[in-house]
Amino acid sequence: MEKGEWVVVIGGGSTGTGIARDLAMRGVPTTLIEMEDLASGTTGRCHGLLHSGGRYVVADPATARECIEENRILRRIAPHCIEDTGGLFVAVTDEDLEYLPRFLSACRKTGLPAEEISVREALAIEPHLSPRIQAAVRVPDASVDPFRLAVANAAGAREYGAEILRHTKVVGLVKEGDAVAGVRVAEEGDGRERVIRSRFVVNAAGAWSGKIAGMAGISLELVLSKGTLLIFNHRIVNTVINHCHPAGDGDIIVPAGTVSILGTTSVTVPEPDHDRYGIEDEEIPYLLEKGSAMAPFVRSARVIRAFAGVRPLFEGDEEGQGHYGHGEHREHDDRAVSRNYVIIDHETVHGIKNFLTVTGGKLTTYRRMAEAAADVACARLGVAAACRTAGEGLPGVASTEKPRNTFTICECEFVPRAEIQDRLEKLNAADSPQPPQALLADLRRRTRIGMGTCQGAYCGYRTAGVAHETASFSAREANWMLAKFLQERWKGTRPVLWGDQAREAALVAHIYRGIFNIDEKVQ
Amino acid sequence: MATIQDSETERDPRLTSDQCIKCQICTAYCPVARVTDRFPGPKFAGPDSQRLRFLPEPVLDLSVDFCINCKTCNLVCPSGVKPSDLNTLARANYVAARGQVPRNWLLGHAELLGRLGSAAAPLTNLVLRDRLVKAIMEKVMGISKERTFPAYARRTFARRFAGRKRGRLHGAGGDSVPSRPRQAAKARKVAYFAGCFANYNDLELGMAVVEVLEHNGCEVVVPPQVCCGLPLIANGEMAAARKNGEFNIKSLGKFAAAGYDIVFSSTSCGLTVRSDYQNLLGLEGAERIAARAYDISEYLLLLHDEGRLDLAFEPGESPLRLAYHAPCHLKAHGVGYPAVKLLQLIPGVEVTDLGKICCGIGGTYGFKKEKYQISMDIGQELFEAIRNSGVPLVASDCETCRIQIEHGVPEVHAVHPAILLREAYRRAEARGRANGRSAERYSQDKDK
Ligand SMILES: Cc1cc2nc3c(=O)[nH]c(=O)nc-3n(C[C@H](O)[C@H](O)[C@H](O)COP(=O)(O)OP(=O)(O)OC[C@H]3O[C@@H](n4cnc5c(N)ncnc54)[C@H](O)[C@@H]3O)c2cc1C
């Protein structure tokens, strides 16, 4: 039987790649289909916090327990995707101090290791913390690289025989009577459509899962909640900083690689596509104000970019939906809707066979979601093999020893030419053709080019040059990928155009428009 | 211009890295990046790498060790970034984490070398010039055998000055704040910071500075002083440098408080006290000294602006053609090229500014075996310019620049501008005496 004829997984985020690997490890031939790139959806637009569970421990202890359990497992199986930064919950106001005992007792009950440290010690660890903080609690939060995590899961799935189709969009479901029998896909390049038949389809399209379900005539009640985040030019903190209060906006700062990220907001949006929603002007000062309660330095530190991701929040809680959520429900408060995942076996709920939707959840709990979803699929397929993902480490993504003495292409993120060439080769050898216009963005997710201070100004043209020189992309294609890349980088710079970033952007504009004559027109 | 304008940047110079807009201007001007791939340039080694150095386990990259510490990047950066300072701090972190190598310890403690060197002079000079000794020093210590240490004098400048002035020795040798000014109330009072080179090697320079200042009616004292600490900073010994800085601030501070101006004849010592004490070492009280600190040529030009400089220079026999090399650290003072203006005041002197970036010596840098070639490659442009100009004499304010110039172009002689000024004054005095005698005679004749 061909690979696709067993299971098709839709969505190349943490959930989809996790499911593909889980199924492949159980010996189930699997095809993963992603319309853009791995981690190009919410996964690559999240905060990158490997939750300890502290954020949920008071309001939703069950979720908190899942977080701490998965936190421990991921540290074991994906150490190369995680930086053990540790986390701090800091109490700033008197209300925070009232919340503190509830927080500590909930941590105790949930088995979440939380240790109160002195304010002086907290300030010594993180000098940019507000001198006004009144208490600090240490928890095992960590920082996780979502791009690496998704790419590692996909690579792991591929090692077990799964097929990974990127830049391939599911445009319809193949239905036979009351059963789903495959998917209709279109390739990003020429848009040519073809059918991939399968015995089972897993809808792991995250915020898009309502659209996929719609293709089977099923309506899912998803609230799409956009969260905006700000990236600072350097590590203003080296520990995850949480505001010790009931979960709110702008109350977490996560150190990530060379940068740190403050977030988030929560604004309901009608569409999940990132070119369909923008970042509102007022979100930026709002985040800075919220963040400055914990660390006043955020107001003066350089912000290089703003970005946003969309959470699919599940509202429907009808009997028998197979709803695994634990949260309380309150009207008109995005955050009160469960942050936990739902798995809907459409045969039980809607009478449509061979079709399953898994959505919601967190990056932190992706493995558990994947396990639960794969369990359901395997039961339907009559596969008895059990999940093994908690025990087996993910393949090392950073297998390329960064060779010294090759020309540094990205000077902000220290990416040598050899690493870029290596990644280029891998993308060219992938299961699906690499669309040239997406190449730089795809390389960015794998190498961090363009993610530093200059936002692609120098690595962009250098990488396009390497692609032209070594990987048979034409000069026209190289121009095209560069223009696309710059446009996409510009999108995130635009909301934060003040101070040094505005000066930087002016320089970049002068270079590209003035010297290279690259404009929107280049195609 | 910069966005970080709160007290955070002032507390932590590393935060200037946030202001970098990656324009590469600094790299275009960096003398080292031009000649070698072993140094990636100020942008990369400075603000770019600084982002990694904020990590809890910072990346320790020794490429910063190839920074020559010329501070050109600080000067040309349009964004207020101080790549040179970032490099220096990174080098210090490296030394703190990995330990110091003996050679760099020794070069850092240049003052100790000076003390021992002059104690045993002239034996030291003979030994240090011995080819076998040099070969051994290169093998064992990593000090280039191509280099010759400057000769050490038997007496220090401080002693010679004290002897001449009948003054008492005090502390590390030097004057105390006089209770009564020796000169007219309006005279400028100068506390002279000679620096190790004038103190241990080039006593004539120290004496010339004093003579020129006194000639122009300044009251000159030499306060107790220790090495400014620059060789220590450049070799990653921040704690030792801080100690020296504290001593000097305390000592010079007393004079500054008593209305003395602090004058330096070494551009690098001056820059260290004026700028690094505050910006790099964060020493308390540094700003009070900085406010009264001057390079000697800058100071003399100031006297000229006030109409106090004696312009009765006497030209030499024949017109003097000389070239001028501006040291990087002088440029970092941000005071222009005062020496050129001063020298042009001497009749018959024709000064050409060589206009080249860097001589390549970088203080102790060029003495290191692995950096000798880089040092000479950087200097090449300057050497050629000197040769092409055909002058026998090069004036430059910095002692190690002069060492490098004479090393690279052995047929020329390099001097500090103050030496030339003193000669012109001496010639004038000599003529004055001669004229005076004839004038006396004339009046006597008339009386008859
Ligand atoms: C602002 C924000 C911050 C967050 N921060 C954290 C955090 O710090 N820690 C944490 O644990 N969790 C966090 N989360 C939650 C976490 O990001 C998500 O739960 C998780 O990434 C969801 O992954 P996913 O694979 O389900 O969805 P996605 O990553 O969105 O994957 C779905 C994929 O499906 C693809 N797709 C859609 N339609 C089609 C189609 N027709 N054909 C083919 N492919 C299709 C999309 O391109 C997309 O790549 C955050 C979420 C948001 C919004």
Ligand code: SF4
């Ligand atoms: S101080 Fe001089 S050598 Fe060092 S990086 Fe700056 S310009 Fe280059």
Ligand code: SF4
């Ligand atoms: S440090 Fe200054 S000169 Fe150098 S690249 Fe940055 S902004 Fe430009």
